[in-house]
């Protein structure tokens with residue numbers, strides 16, 4: 065695929081991308097991306113828990129030729145990670161969704177399209193040349209969900225992610241403080257924030273403020289995205305109805321508990337995604353990485369587990385694979401990258417992560433990403449987590 069993007073020369077670490085995007089984006093937008101729920105600490109706890117897991121270098125191994133190729137749910141990808149679903153990504157920069165889609169084709173990896181995405185399912189499937197997976201939340205309006213499933217099936221989507229950790233939307237203090245809401249309300253405070261970030265504001269003005277396009281284009285015509293709408297009235301029967309309606313692969317996202325995981329496996333889902341929503345839901349939950357080994361142990365070796373929440377580097381991907389994940393999803397780093405320097409920023413961050421992943425795979429003495437297991441972790445850190 066000819067997607068000729070020169071990687072950003074301004075970004076050398078994820079922290080560079082965070083700093084640059086903080087500068088370039090209105091505060092209200094940066095905080096929407098960066099923020100977590102409640103005490104606003106769990107996003108950071110997710111990453112520092114990963115960082116505390118130390119790997120063990122191995123020597124005298126021929127690690128000249130290495131491969132990062134992974135197969136998950138019968139799809140062959142060139143890398144063991146993809147792009148997590150995120151709503152309203154075009155807030156981070158106009159056409160961010162399109163950049164994610166194109167970058168996913170370039171790397172042959174999946175990109176997940178949020179139900180609340182700012183680009184339609186149809187356009188995302190086209191831009192990503194079929195690399196898109198669709199994500200939905202369970203809302204009370206099941207009619208709309210079923211319409212989306214039918215629509216996704218007709219477009220050609222093969223994978224559905226059902227996110228189940230938002231039965232109630234958690235409060236995010238930074239959003240409240242900044243007056244961030246959807247539909248947007250622009251008062252004097254927001255106006256000033258936009259005026260202080262003219263590059264973003266002018267681009268966004270030219271392209272039009274992002275809208276939840278899957279709702280806007282709904283055939284029932286009556287669907288309006290209300291972020292704070294209650295999603296609580298769902299139960300295990302809802303899962304069964306979704307399983308019956310969706311014949312493609314089904315991933316259940318937002319699992320932090322082994323009993324839930326086993327019940328989901330027994331209900332006929334194809335995979336679970338261990339995640340605490342990047343610390344955006346239950347603020348007092350454990351770091352997602354610490355929930356992973358026990359879930360892997362209880363669910364058995366074969367059942368596919370995808371992992372997200374806190375991944376910031378190639379080493380983090382190795383850590384999560386070593387703790388029992390089969391595949392990883394990146395969240396905020398994509399938004400920081402695009403916020404920092406658009407498609408060039410995204411190319412640079414993905415390059416950094418994959419180069420580090422390949423280098424560090426060799427430094428722990430392996431040549432094939434599929435051979436990663438708990439033995440790459442220094443003993444002190446894995447003695448309690450064997451599975």
Ligand SMILES: Cc1cc2nc3c(=O)[nH]c(=O)nc-3n(C[C@H](O)[C@H](O)[C@H](O)COP(=O)(O)O)c2cc1C
Pocket residue numbers: 096097098107110148149150151178179180199227317339340341342343344372373374375394395396397399
């Ligand atoms: C700005 C933003 C929007 C998100 N929107 C969604 C969404 O629409 N659907 C969903 O399942 N998860 C959503 N998530 C959660 C991500 O899919 C993922 O679980 C999380 O970002 C992983 O944590 P990390 O970003 O710290 O790596 C969102 C996350 C962020 C940061």
